[in-house]
Amino acid sequence: MLSFVATIGAATLVFLAATGRLAIFTGAAVASAARPPRYGRAILRQMLDIGYFSLPVVGLTAIFTGMVLALQSYTGFSRFSAEGAVATVVVLSMTRELGPVIAGLMVAGRVGAAMAAEIGTMRVTDQIDALETLSTDPLRYLVLPRLVAGVVTLPFLVLVADIIGVFGGFLVGTYKLGFNPYTYLRGTSEHLETIDVVSGLIKAAVFGFIVALMGCYHGYHSRGGAQGVGQATTHAVVSASILILVIDYLLTAAFFSR
Amino acid sequence: MTATTNGAPLPKISVCRLVKSFGAKCVLDGLDLDCAEGESLVVIGGSGTGKSVLLKCILGLLRPDAGSIRIDGEETVDLGRAAHERLMLKFGMLFQGGALFDSLCVWENVAFGLIQARGMERQAAKEIALSKLAAVGLGEEVAEFYPAALSGGMQKRVALARAIAAEPQILFFDEPTTGLDPIMAGIINELIGKCVRDLGATAISITHDLASAKRIADRIAMLYQGRIVWHGPPADLDHSGNPVVDQFVNGRPEGPIRMEVRAL
Numbered sequence: 001m002l003s004f005v006a007t008i009g010a011a012t013l014v015f016l017a018a019t020g021r022l023a024i025f026t027g028a029a030v031a032s033a034a035r036p037p038r039y040g041r042a043i044l045r046q047m048l049d050i051g052y053f054s055l056p057v058v059g060l061t062a063i064f065t066g067m068v069l070a071l072q073s074y075t076g077f078s079r080f081s082a083e084g085a086v087a088t089v090v091v092l093s094m095t096r097e098l099g100p101v102i103a104g105l106m107v108a109g110r111v112g113a114a115m116a117a118e119i120g121t122m123r124v125t126d127q128i129d130a131l132e133t134l135s136t137d138p139l140r141y142l143v144l145p146r147l148v149a150g151v152v153t154l155p156f157l158v159l160v161a162d163i164i165g166v167f168g169g170f171l172v173g174t175y176k177l178g179f180n181p182y183t184y185l186r187g188t189s190e191h192l193e194t195i196d197v198v199s200g201l202i203k204a205a206v207f208g209f210i211v212a213l214m215g216c217y218h219g220y221h222s223r224g225g226a227q228g229v230g231q232a233t234t235h236a237v238v239s240a241s242i243l244i245l246v247i248d249y250l251l252t253a254a255f256f257s258r
Numbered sequence: 259m260t261a262t263t264n265g266a267p268l269p270k271i272s273v274c275r276l277v278k279s280f281g282a283k284c285v286l287d288g289l290d291l292d293c294a295e296g297e298s299l300v301v302i303g304g305s306g307t308g309k310s311v312l313l314k315c316i317l318g319l320l321r322p323d324a325g326s327i328r329i330d331g332e333e334t335v336d337l338g339r340a341a342h343e344r345l346m347l348k349f350g351m352l353f354q355g356g357a358l359f360d361s362l363c364v365w366e367n368v369a370f371g372l373i374q375a376r377g378m379e380r381q382a383a384k385e386i387a388l389s390k391l392a393a394v395g396l397g398e399e400v401a402e403f404y405p406a407a408l409s410g411g412m413q414k415r416v417a418l419a420r421a422i423a424a425e426p427q428i429l430f431f432d433e434p435t436t437g438l439d440p441i442m443a444g445i446i447n448e449l450i451g452k453c454v455r456d457l458g459a460t461a462i463s464i465t466h467d468l469a470s471a472k473r474i475a476d477r478i479a480m481l482y483q484g485r486i487v488w489h490g491p492p493a494d495l496d497h498s499g500n501p502v503v504d505q506f507v508n509g510r511p512e513g514p515i516r517m518e519v520r521a522l
Contacts, residue, residue: 035340037374118361126357129319133351134420135343135375 025217029147032140039145046149050111050208051157057110058103062161065098066090066168074177086177087187090169095192095200099162100154101248104207107154108214108240115146115215116236120222120229128220143220146212154208155201162200199255206251207244214240268331270295270428270460271316276325278311285311286322287484298454298461300471300492302506303481304515309464310354312481313430316462317351318342329428347375350421350459354433356413358405358420365391365401368419376424390419394449411442415449422453429454431463435470447473468495468507480506482515 073089119142122128131138166188173179215236222232269292278286285308293299303309314320316327318334327334334345358367366373368390369383378386388398394415405413414434421429434450435443451474454461465471471478472492479489480503488500495507505513 037377122359125355126353127359129314129317130351130353130357130359132319132342133317133346133349134371135346136370137339137343141374 021221022213022217025220026213029139029143029213029216032137032144033148035140037140039141042141042145043148046145047153049114050107050149050212051153054103054107054110054157055160057106058157058161059164061102061106062094062099062165063168065102066094066165066170067172069093069098069165070169070172070177074173083177084183084187086173087169087179087184088191090173091166091188091192092196094165094169095162095196096252097200097248099158099165100200100203100207101244103154103158103161103204104211104244104248105241107157107208108211108237108244111150112211112215112236112240113233115212116219116222116233117229119143119216119219120232123220123222124225124228138220143216146216147209150208150210150212151205152208154204154211158201158204159197162197195255199251203248203251206247210243210247211240214243267294269293269328270297270330271462272326272328272331273312273316274326274328276312276315276327277323278308278315278320279323284484286315286325288325289481289485291479291486293460293462295460296458298451298463298474298476300475300478301462301464301481301486302466302468302471302478303464304466304506307481308484309481310432313351313432313462313464317349317430318345343375347424348427349430350424350426350428351430352414352417352421352432352434354436356405356417358413358417360405362404363401364396364403364405364408364416367405367416368423370420371424387419387423390423391416393422393453394419395445411438411446414438414442414446418446418449418453422457425457427459429457429459429461431461431465433465433467434463435465435467443467443470450474471495482506 069090070086073086074083077083077085077089119128122142128138128142131141170181170184170188173184174181218232218236218239219229222228271291271293273289273291276286276289277284289312291299291301291312301309301312311320315322316329316334318337322335325335329345329348334342337345358364359370362370365384365387368387369378369380372378372383372386373380384401388401391397391401396412396415396419400408400412400416405416408416418434421431431450434446438446447470450461450463453459454474461474463471463474472495475492477489478492478495479486480500481487482502488498488503490498495503498504498507501514505515
């Protein structure tokens, strides 16, 4: 019994310590923006990596998500003769939820993992120590550009994912389910409000921050050679994915519970 | 040369009662070490005796548990971020594995400190980088390569060029010849000696390569059980009268040094 309680206590302490370390890391990284120099080139390169090079992956997942969404909601709604709502369901689901979440998860797998592996390798090969000896703050040089790029780029990526997803739904709706294209598009635009899109883009910015933060944090603290870098990569993707889903719920509750 | 009030020259680097532990293992146990300006000091000692930890503490990459480190008489333990960056402008460090930035090409590596920390124009910094590369015997054709395309000896030379690029007052060398063939090790030793002389820099090298130590040192110090147990000129190394140094120099398995051989 006592050992059981001790286990809970130890786990709680580990959790609190990790949360504290993460908070200090985040604070220090964000605070490093206060002092020059600022690495504009590095930010642009990261934005290209997060945004442009993620387009194929995010586009593919978005189009199939939109397609399956149309198909599923059609079979569901036809049971109580509400097929007309398919277009609205597709556009609301994509913009509010699936666009940001799918793009966030794909970027976590693609970019978050790469960040953890790159920074982790720099850590275990002394490159981060070398940065310090060259009077360069590794947080400002490595972490901050990735955080900024994540926050700025992911909303654009999600906007593209939204459009492609809705287009996927449109394709299935008109070619497979026999909707009139005009009716489908009217269903798409009629009930769509600004907040639906904007809330999704705000989520995207938050998810971009989380993905970059997890990639950098786990890479920065990796230990022990190739194995440590592998672990850091796994931790970065898993923690970013879980945080995205948890924070997605919290943000949705904050936006739409009235 | 700066001097204290009583006229004795102030050591460039002064380490006093330095303690650093990792968990239960005490690596540095009240270590004292002074290094005069312009001196080339070599710290020898077995693997895992804390030589790298000593350098990392002086560089502020590790925070010591206790003790004081003074550079030019100024306390450097627990400096703030900005003050630490300023302090690092005095230093050049050659890491054991080179620690070249593999996302940057060779000349960008060498010019990194000039561009990022000193705000130099890229073109001017490239000129300096090329001259430093020439100083370590590498031609312009190497400048655009990425570090992964270079051999171990060339990486070491590029790393050396990076360490000396900003002409620092203090140079640290961590195992400069480890993993190199004897001839390349000899070349690196000569380069280190030449760079230190040309810059008039204060240098601390750590190594367990005695041939290398004798060639680059003005003074040799032996690190054992977290303290400096002996120091003296290289000529005295072979007849130090210290049983620990004697065993290390002659590579005898029997003696005061007990190798920590543990099951992994």
